[in-house]
Amino acid sequence: MSRGERRLLLRSRVALVTALVVALGIIVVSVFAWFGADLTMRRQIDASLQASSPVKELTTPGPGGVLPDPEELCGREQEGQSYQKFIVGVQLVRPDGTTCCPKGVDKVRIWHNGRDDMALPRFRDGVTVSRVGVRVLAEPLGGGYTVLTSRSMSDVRDTLRQLGTVLGVVAVLGVVVAAASGLLLTRLALRPVERLTKTVEHIAETEDLTAPVDVRGRDEIGRLGRAFSRMTTALAESRKRQQDLVADAAHELRTPLTSMRTNVDLLVRSEKTGRPIPDDQRRALLASLQDQATELGDLVGELVVLARDERETEHVPVPMDAVVNRAVERARARAQGHVFEVRSEHWTTVGDQGELERAVLNLLDNAVKFSPPSSTVRVRSAEGEITVADAGPGIAVGERAMVFQRFWRSPSARSLPGSGLGLAIVAQTAAAHGGAVEFVEPLDGVGATVRLRLPVERPGL
Template sequence: MTGPSLRRRIVVTCALTITLALAGMAAAAFLVVRHELYRSLDLELGRQVTAVRSGHGSSGQCQYLVEAACVQTLDSSGTVLSPADIRLPIDAGARAVASGAQATSSVDITVGAFRYRVRTEPLRPEGAVQVALRTDKIDASLHRLALALGLTTLIGMAIAIAAVLAAARAGLRPLSALTRTAEQVAVTANPDQRIEVSGRDEIARLGRSFNTMLAALRSAMDAQRRFVADASHELRTPLTALRTNVDLLDRLSPADRAATITTLRGQASELTGLVTDLIELARSDDPQAPPDESEPINVDQLVHRCVRTAQRSWPAITFDTDLTPTEWIGVAPRLARAISNLLDNAAKFSPAGSAVRITLRGGELTVRDHGPGIPAESLPHVFDRFYRAVQARDYPGSGIGLAIVKQVADAMGATVTVESPATGGTLVRWSRS
């Protein structure tokens, strides 16, 4: 069961907030006006009391609005001495004023069908005077004010809700487009769709981020497709050779069979190395793969071990080393794989009898060979997966060795560059940041 939409929640929240604000302002306005009207009435009652004290006050038919105020005098015990046209009730407050225990008293009363406001003040030397005025006009004014404020509040609510609806519809339109695009991508698995983005608000930023994510998804899918195609191509050749040699075994003489088995072992070893490289590349591309634990590495000792292994694989090449004791932080097996790739690459392109020079100085490792070198136009692509320069296609290999070197360097926060010195050959420089 789905909950209310975002648009509905926004509209309801804004409508409730605006309603409470309008109702609060209307109530405050009503209370302020009511206070001022009754304050004016109290001032008038005070003037009437002053007139009575000076002997100028009178009591007419005070049940009518056009007549004067009702006036009633009390003795100190609260007994009525001179009643008004209508008898005003004597409450505890009036008795307290008459006895001198209280300075003044104001109450609202209802006599018959009319409401009055009664003010009681002391007389000298004793007793009290009560003056009353009808509140019909004030009550009628407050009633009209309440109706006007209520109607204004309702109209304001309607206008506010309409404005919020329009604003929500316009503001959430890019979000709706983004939702539709995301749903289409989920259904069609096609990340080529884009949403139109305008403005600089948060929703526009979200739209641009979504388009960037779709572009990255397209790049990842293309890279995956190329990886699968290139890996299939690279695996097909050694697998075909293996199958051919296996098929020939039964038809070969014992001597030829032994030679073929040796060839098969070499091809199997090459295939194993290729699969290992492919797994390394795939693992590096997996964002959910658990990171390897870094640890201090004695790089000079690691390079020595890699050189011994390379020397066994390339007996016709001399590996000269100039290594100083060095410690880096990283993953030893991955660094060993990268260094072995550099050594194999250098030996593969070096003529028999030549030397590969390995130098380690603090934060920099260099591998220098004396092979044919790399053309300038190929240098920007040497770290691309499965890239092989034209002159390198006559040599064995898959073209992913340097790609792995670059990935390991990036993971360790290092930079790796390839140069073609003027004297020939290739120089690979691994530098710690």
């Protein structure tokens, strides 16, 4: 995806959405403002029509208690009468539907469909004969007469037209400003995302998991950057472990493969040259090949165990007393002549039963390998820990931390069979189950004692 496409999908889209939201808000506010202004001005005109209506004077008795004649409103009154001040927008509707108005007043068009036609509404919009929009107040006088007081709406419509123009300009400017501001703010807000994207692209192109990730802030983008940094760190460590495992495995596999090749070459050369190998030497070569094949198979199996992902480990309740007893039975079958002194209490942890049994068996095999024949291997299993003690030569304090590394073997043990992976598997299993393994000082000062610690599952907690 190109940089322009990314902008279209993210920056421009956010700016467009921002502009649309602002435009919608401005339109809603403008519509309400326009209709509010229209309603307010109409109410003001209605109030002025009501204040200037001649109905009150036409219904007030004059001297002698005689009511004024409504027809005088149309210009037949004597000169000097006070009705002349109402001639600006006054019109009289007679009972027969005909109308009259003072001289010079633009007559309002009405539609008379019956005697109740002028009853409702009191205020209405109308138009004069000269097609001028007016606001009309209709008030009954009695005797079938109705007075129409009107006022031109030209000034109101001009004001509303100007207001609409102003609101339209403000809306356009608001949308433009909102879009520009949204685009600018989006660019500023997404700048960390752009940096993170460049880092991700660099890692994807170069496969350099050690590339630094520029992480700033504590917002969602900062959290994303830190999470990505942790992910690349974990991947880099996983890759390094795999590379180290492959390198160590290649080194360790080279020795048995070379020995096997040498023995096979001797057998093949003997067959090709027709010079038979003495029977005792031939039997020794075949026995050596068998031992080397077994050693190679064990090494491959242990490498497979070390290469397993921790996420493949099961997490189920495991009774450790049963695990210890099964591991002791398997070790006893493979270590003829050794005595296993076992004290096991019932306790439970959460994990993979097969891996835990393999770890305990590796501890027992290691104890048997370094113990004198017919010696005693003591096994103690109490809540949260398993201890295996042998009667061998022990291990130096400076070497206790290194024995759990892959393929590491002390100088005194290099002549003994084994791949140097047994204790490394124990350490990996312990770490995968939230525990640890270590060599501790033996209680009686003889041999070596290793302790495997594991978390205890307590029901109900």
